[in-house]
Amino acid sequence: MKKVNLSKLLLASAFLAAPAAAQDFDSLPSVKDIVSQAEPAGVPAPLPALPRDARGTKEWTIMVFMNGKNNLSEYVIDDMNEMEKYGPTENINIITQAARMKYTAPSYPSYPGGGYDDYPYGGQVVPHPGWPNPYWNAPPIMGRDGATAAAAAKDASTDWSGVRRYLVTADGDSASLGSTMLSDMGTVDMGDYKQLAAFGKWVKANYPAKKYMLIVWNHGSGWEMKGLDSFPAVKGISYDDETNHNIDTVELGQAIREMGGVDIYASDACLMQMAEVVYELRNAAKLVVGSEENEPGDGWGYHEFLSRVHSNQGDLTPEVMAAAAVQGYKAFYAPSSQATTQSAVKTAGIVKFRQLLDQWVDLVMQEDKAMLIEARGTAVSFGGAGSKDLTHFMELVHANAKSGMLKDKTVQVMNQFYDRVLLDNGTTGPRFDKAYGMGIYLPGYGFDAKYKKLSWAADGKWDEFMEWITAE
Numbered sequence: 001m002k003k004v005n006l007s008k009l010l011l012a013s014a015f016l017a018a019p020a021a022a023q024d025f026d027s028l029p030s031v032k033d034i035v036s037q038a039e040p041a042g043v044p045a046p047l048p049a050l051p052r053d054a055r056g057t058k059e060w061t062i063m064v065f066m067n068g069k070n071n072l073s074e075y076v077i078d079d080m081n082e083m084e085k086y087g088p089t090e091n092i093n094i095i096t097q098a099a100r101m102k103y104t105a106p107s108y109p110s111y112p113g114g115g116y117d118d119y120p121y122g123g124q125v126v127p128h129p130g131w132p133n134p135y136w137n138a139p140p141i142m143g144r145d146g147a148t149a150a151a152a153a154k155d156a157s158t159d160w161s162g163v164r165r166y167l168v169t170a171d172g173d174s175a176s177l178g179s180t181m182l183s184d185m186g187t188v189d190m191g192d193y194k195q196l197a198a199f200g201k202w203v204k205a206n207y208p209a210k211k212y213m214l215i216v217w218n219h220g221s222g223w224e225m226k227g228l229d230s231f232p233a234v235k236g237i238s239y240d241d242e243t244n245h246n247i248d249t250v251e252l253g254q255a256i257r258e259m260g261g262v263d264i265y266a267s268d269a270c271l272m273q274m275a276e277v278v279y280e281l282r283n284a285a286k287l288v289v290g291s292e293e294n295e296p297g298d299g300w301g302y303h304e305f306l307s308r309v310h311s312n313q314g315d316l317t318p319e320v321m322a323a324a325a326v327q328g329y330k331a332f333y334a335p336s337s338q339a340t341t342q343s344a345v346k347t348a349g350i351v352k353f354r355q356l357l358d359q360w361v362d363l364v365m366q367e368d369k370a371m372l373i374e375a376r377g378t379a380v381s382f383g384g385a386g387s388k389d390l391t392h393f394m395e396l397v398h399a400n401a402k403s404g405m406l407k408d409k410t411v412q413v414m415n416q417f418y419d420r421v422l423l424d425n426g427t428t429g430p431r432f433d434k435a436y437g438m439g440i441y442l443p444g445y446g447f448d449a450k451y452k453k454l455s456w457a458a459d460g461k462w463d464e465f466m467e468w469i470t471a472e
Helices: 007-012 031-038 073-086 144-152 193-206 249-258 275-280 302-311 318-336 347-364 369-378 390-400 404-421 449-453 455-459 462-470
Strands: 058-068 092-100 162-167 180-186 209-217 237-240 245-247 262-268 285-290 340-346 387-389 422-428 439-441
Touching (some): 058 073, 058 237, 073 302, 092 193, 193 209, 193 249, 209 318, 245 249, 262 318, 275 347, 275 439, 275 455, 285 318, 285 347, 302 318, 318 340, 340 347, 347 404, 347 462, 369 390, 369 462, 387 390, 390 439, 404 422, 439 462, 449 455, 449 462, 455 462
Parallel strands (some): 058 092, 058 209, 262 285
Antiparallel strands (some): 092 162, 162 180, 237 245, 285 340, 387 439
16 A cells, blocks of 8 residues: 655654544554455455345345446446356345436437547546536436447346346356346435435345445545536435436435444445545444545446455455455556556544644644645645545645644644554556545635535534635
């Protein structure tokens, strides 16, 4: 994993001695040990499908809320086939609530490639979350590959629309779905947080486990709340194009608390690994996995994730499971040299981190604003939500700050982040060499007043800093 070079920071101040964490999972082996456990010792052969009535209490149940009621519809089939390559282990359930919508004609049929939203402008595929651009006021559209697959599909297991629940099983056939369909739910609003909460409650009642992981699969836009009146479903996560609803950051935390919490929450969606999102989930999940940047259209490589789960099935602590997700994502994209990010963080340390950051804010607003604006412009940025890498920004501020107290406080904040918040960080491509695992709202434009709705803003001072730095 990457870690910012703190050699200069450590000259300015000794490491902060963080207090003992209140939760047991915070007493961890080193990150190096965790990551080494997450690396597969070799790709194992997929296990045969489990008996369909294997419902005893397992060690883990992985829940995947797959909202393909948008231009990601065909990726539902792709990703479930990736899950089926390995399937669950004997002590794991994998349950999906998978949603797909009917084929939609291209919005721009005269464009080369058919006019879908993944048309490769300048040779680069447009990332799936955040499209179609809300300012186009375009109808829902599906990816080019998805349209081709939909037209050619002859297998009923892959040629359907609506919302279904599946028990994932191992299946070597990538042209069809071999998983067990548990129910056909018909029309369901996948942009309603109550539906996410209901899914979690149902899974826990029917597929109990000692530990739970929840993955929300869809578009994502970080902390952002409800969007434009003309195209409201462009904020938060889980956009449903049939209802124009989505789940915002506050609702996401509410849904997970209503289902009784999880050990790991993960976003297979863009931009969701932000401090504001992590803080909102502090009482809902022990670990949070996600990407600082837009995800490529393929999202997670579930076969890479599950190969690491199989390789470590004898020691699947929450930390190892989360690291397997990070390292599997990295392995999926590394061969293509695409620029990607993925990290895992611990929520137990986020409150103390926010408290130290508040103290840092008090000091940094006494510095030269021009210097801070320059650092903001230089810091690694991501494709939406006004998100910048927090650690890189603070590293730049530290290098140029005049105040010794501010330099010392920077060390304290960063030590809390590395010792008590960050679990694992994996990036691909040189663009994100200085993406260290957690983004934060740091816009180069006017402050968005909707930010005040977040717990991060209500409890802390980052919103005051953003109002100050964006003021004329």
